[in-house]
Amino acid sequence: MIRQLFPISALLLGAAFLFFAGGINALILPVRGNMEGFSAFSLGLLGTGWAVGYVSACVVMPRFVSKVGHIRAFSVMAAFAAFAILSSLLVVSPFAWIPMRAVSGFCFAGAAMIVESWLGERADASSRGKIFGIYTMVTLAATTTGQMVLPLGDSAGFLFFVLGAMFYCLALVPTAVSSSASPNPLAKVSLDIKALWKNSPVAVFAVFMVGISNASFGTLAAVYADRIGLVLTSVALFTSIPILTGALVQVPVGHFSDKMDRRKVLLVIALTAIAVDLSFILIAPETELFNMILIGFFGASIFSMYPVIVAHANDHAAEGSFIQVSGGLLLVFGMGSIIGPLLSGVGMAHIGTAGLFMTSLGAHVLIVLYTIWRITRRAPVAEDEKVAYVSTPPARTSTPETAAMQVEDEG
Template identity: 30%
Template sequence: MRLTLLSFASLFISCFIMMLGNGLINILLPVRMGMDQLGTDTIGMVLSLYFVGMLLGGIYARLLIRRAGHIRMFAGCLALAAVSILICSLASDPILWAAMRILIGFCNACAYTAMESWLSESSTKETRGKVLAFYQVVTLVALFCGQFLINLASPAGTVLFVLSGILLCASIVPIVLSRSSGPTVEEIEPMSLLALYRISPLGVVSCFVSGWIYSAAFNMLPVFADSYGIIDFQLSLYMGAAIMGAFLLQFPVGYLSDRFDRRTVLLASLIISTLVGFSVTLLADESLFWPMSVATGITCGIIACTYPLSISETFDKLRQSEMVAGMGCLILAFSLGGIVGPYSTSLVMEQFGNSSLFWFLGVLQLLLCIFVVYRMFAREALPADQQEKFVMQAAAVPPVVDLDPRTEYQEPDSPLSAEAELAAAVADTDPAAAIRMAKAIAINSPEQVAEIAGAIAAIEGVDGLRLHEAMIEAVPDQASEITSAIVSANPELASDLVAQVADAEPEQVAEVAAQIGTDNPELRVEMAAAAIGADPESAVEVAEFYAGVLAEEHEAVRPADREEDTTEQTAVELVSSISELAPEQAMDVAVTMVEAIPDTASQVVEEYVGNLSETQSDEEIEELIKASDTINTPEEAVQERNQEAVEFVSRISEAVPEQAMDVAVAVVEAIPEVATQVAEEYAGNLSECQSDEAIEELIDTIDTINTPEEAVQELNQEAVEFVSRISEAVPEQAMDVAVAVVEAIPEVASELIDELNERSDSDEIDMMMKLEDRPDSDQ
C-alpha cells in the first residue's frame, strides 16, 4: 500500500497545495466583502455562484480531459483559477467577483475530476478504498491549514490574493513534472433526478438539503463570526474547528450508520446538530469562544456527515450497475442545494441579523427530520448487516465516483507489451507466421504466453484452435492461462479448446474449465459439461469448485441486486448438467451445491427428485435392469430408487437442517411411496435432537428457546407440523406417517391423534390399533 501511495506522490502534493490555496480563498472572500461593507445578501449571492461553476465543471470536465488530456487540462484550469483570484484583487466589485467565483468553481471542478479519475484509473480493486481515504485526508488537512494563511497579511490589501494565485499556480508544478501521462476517461451518464427520487426519495432529498446547509454553513460562517468580533487568528481557529469537526465526526457517524438503521442515525444526528447549533448563538452572546468553537465543530461536522449519509442511503436502494449513474445524479442534487444555500441564508441573515445563521440551519435540519420520519413509516428498514458501508466523503469536493469501493470495479485495459503488439501486427498480415512467432516467444518468455495468445486470437482470420494447439505444445504447464486468454478473445471456441486440452493434457481439464468459467461466468455450465465429458471422474471436483465460486458471489449480492442475481439459477443448471453427464455422482454433486448455497435447496431438490421420479418409468426401469448386475426385477429397481430418495433426504437435511422439512415434503410429493421411510428418517433425527447435548446446543443457537422444556416442546411441535404437511401431500399415507413419528417420539401421540381426528372420525381408532403393536406404548 505504501508503494501505491508513493506512486501518487506528485498528485497528492499538487492536491495539497491546490486545496491550501482554496482554503485561503474560502475565508478571504467573505472577510474581504465584509470589510468592504457589502450587504450580507450580496455576499451570499457571490458565494452561491461558486456552486454554479462547480455544476458546469462537473458537466464538461470529462469532455475537456478527453480533448486535452489530464495534465494539460489540470494545468490550464488551475492557471485560469489563479488568474481569476488575481483579477479579484484589482477591484472590489460584486459583479466582477461573482463572475470570477463562477470561473473558480468551474476550474476547481475540472481539477477535481482530473485528479480523481487519475487516482481511480491507477488504483486496483484492493487499494482504491485506501487511496480514497488518503485523498480525503489530504484534502481536509489542506483546507484546515489554508484557514490560517489569512493571518499572513491584511485581507484589505492584495497580498493574500496574490498568495492564493501563487499557491494555485504552484500546485501545477508537481503534476506537470511527473512522468505519468494520465489515463483516459469515459463519460458518465447520470440518471434523471426524478428516476433516482423514485428509487430513493430520502437519498435525493437529504443530498439536496445537505448541499444547502453545508454551503450555507461553511460560506456564511466568517460573516457570522465577524458579527461577534471574531477576526484574524481567532477566525482561523474558529473556521478550523468547523473543518476539523467535518473530518473527525465522520468516524463515529460512519461507525453507527453501519451498525444501526441508517435513517435512525441520520435523524438522531440532525436533532443533535440542531440543538448544538442553537447553543452556538447563545454561547456567542456570552463571548465564550472555546465552547462556541467546539459547538460549531460538532454541528458543522454533523452537517458535513449528512452528505456521505445521503450517498450511502441512496446506494442501499440502487443496483450496483446503477451506482455510478446515481452518483452523478447526487452530485447534481448537492450542487443545486449548494447554489441555493449561501444566498437563501444570506437573505435570512440580512432580515434577522447575522446571528440567525444557526437558527436558520436548525429549521432546515428539523424540516429534513420530518421527512426522515415520514420515510421511516413509508418504507421498512433494510437490515443493518445488508446496508452499504459508509464511506468518508469530503463535501468540499465532488465525490470520487469510480474510486468509491462500493461501486462496481472496472478493470482498466492494460496496454499491450511490445512483443504482443508485434505478434498482433504480424497476425494481421500473416496469421501462420504469427502462430510460429508466438510459439517461439512462449518458449523463450513463458510469462508473456497468455498476453500474446490473447492478442493474436483477437485478430480476424487467425485459426484459434491451431494457435491453441501450438502454444500448449510449447508450454503445456500454462494450458489454463493460454486457453482462458484465447476464449476471452473467441468465446465460441471454448468447448473445442477444452476438448483439445483433454487430448493433450487430460489432467489439466478440470483446472482449465474452472479458469475459463471464472473469467467468463456465462460459460460456466458449458465448461463444467466439457470438463466432465472429458473426465467423468472429475464431476464432484468441478461441482465443488463452482459451488465455492457461486457461494462467494451469492453472499456478495446486495439486496438491490437480488432481482438480477442468477447465481441460484446457475447453480441449479450446473447440478442438472453435471448429474446428467455423471448420474452415479448426482447425489454428491447436489449435496455439494446445497451445502455451499443453502438457498438453492428447494430448486436442487425439485430437479433431483424430478429425475428420480422419471427413472421409475417402464422404459427407464428396463434400462436400469440391463445396466445393473444387482437389479433383476422392476420391483428391485423401484426399491433401489426409493432408497436413493430416502438417502437424498437424509443427506440434504444434514446439509441444511433448517430446510429439512421442505426437502422431505418435496420428495414425498414426487414419490409418494417413500412417505413412511422418509417419516421414519425425519422422526429419528428429531428424536436424536432431544438428547441432552443436542438440546443444550439448540438453546445456545435459538434466542427464543431458554430452557430444555421449551426445546423439547419446539421439537414436538415440529414433528406435528411435519405429519400435517406430509398428510396434506399424501393423505392416503397419513396414518402410516403418523405412526412412524409416534414410534420415534411417543410424546406427540395425543397431538397427532387430535390432528388426524379432524380429518376422519375413524383415524383415531385406526391409529390406536396400530400403536397396540408397540410393546412399550404408554399413550
C-alpha cells in the first residue's frame, strides 16, 4: 500500500494544504466578523456567497480547465483564493467580505476538482477505493486542524488571514512540479430537476433541506458558540467535533443503509437531528461539556444524511448514471446551501442564538414528514438490487469529481 501511495503523496499533500487553508478561512471570517460587530444576517450572507461560488465552479470549471489546462487553472484558483482571504484582511466590511467569500467558494471548489481529478487518474483500479478513503481522511483531518489552529493566535490580527493565504499558495506546488501528464477532462454535470425528481423525489427534497441545514450550521456555528459565551478554543471544538462524529458514524450508518430501506435510515437520522435541535432550542445548554456532547450528536446526524440520500437516489437510477445523479444532487444541495445561511442569519438577528437551530429544525421536520409520505407511496428497493453505500466527505466540500472517483472505484 505504501508503494501505491508514494506516486500520489504529493497530490495528497496538496489536498491537505488546500483543505487546511479552507478550514482556517471558514472559521476566521465568522469569528473575526463577530468581533467586528457584523450582524448575524451579514454573517449568514457569507455562507450564501460561498455556496454561490462553490456551485458555480462545479458547473463552470470543466469548460475552463479544458481551455487552459489543469496546472494553469489550478494556479488561477490558488492565486484568487489567496487574493480573496487577504482582501478580507485589508477591507474589514461585510460589503467586501460577502463577494470575496463567493470568490473563495469558487476557487476552493475548482481547486478541489482538479486535485481529485488528478488523484483519480493516478490511482489504479485495484487501489482506487483505498485511495479515496485515504483522501477523505486527509481532507477531514486537514479541515479540522485548520480550524483548531485559531486558538493559538490572535484572531483580531492578521496572522490567520496570512496563514490561510500561504497554504492556498502551497497547495499549488504539487501540481506545478508534477511530471505526469494532465488527467482526463473534469466531470461535467447538469441540473435536470425533472429527471432527478422522477428518479427519486425524496432524494431531491431531502438533499435540498440538508443543504439548508448543513450550510446554516457550517456558516454560523462559530457565531452561535461565541454568543453563548464559549472561549475561542471551545468555539473551534464546537465547529470541529461535528465533522469528526459525522465521519465516525459513516460505517455503521452505511451498514444499516445497505440492509434496510434507506428512507427508514434517513428517518431515524432526521429524528435524531430533531431531538438535538429541540435540545438546543428548549434547554439552551450553558455548560461547555453539554454543548460539546449535543453538537457531537448533531454532527453525527447532519453529516450522515447526505451519503444515505445519494445512495438511495442511485438505487433507482439507470446503470451508468451515477455521476449525473450524484452531481445533480450536489447542485440541489448547493441551492439549499445558498438559502440556508440567509434564513438562519435572519433568525439569529431577530430571535437570537436559537434562530440557528430553528432553521435546522424546520428542515429536519420537513424531511421526516415528506419521507414518511413517500414510504407509503413507493415500495423499497430489494436488498440485492441496491448499489453499494459509499462514505462521502461532507457535501459542502464534495464536488462532481468526488462522485467520479467513487464510480470509478465501483468499476
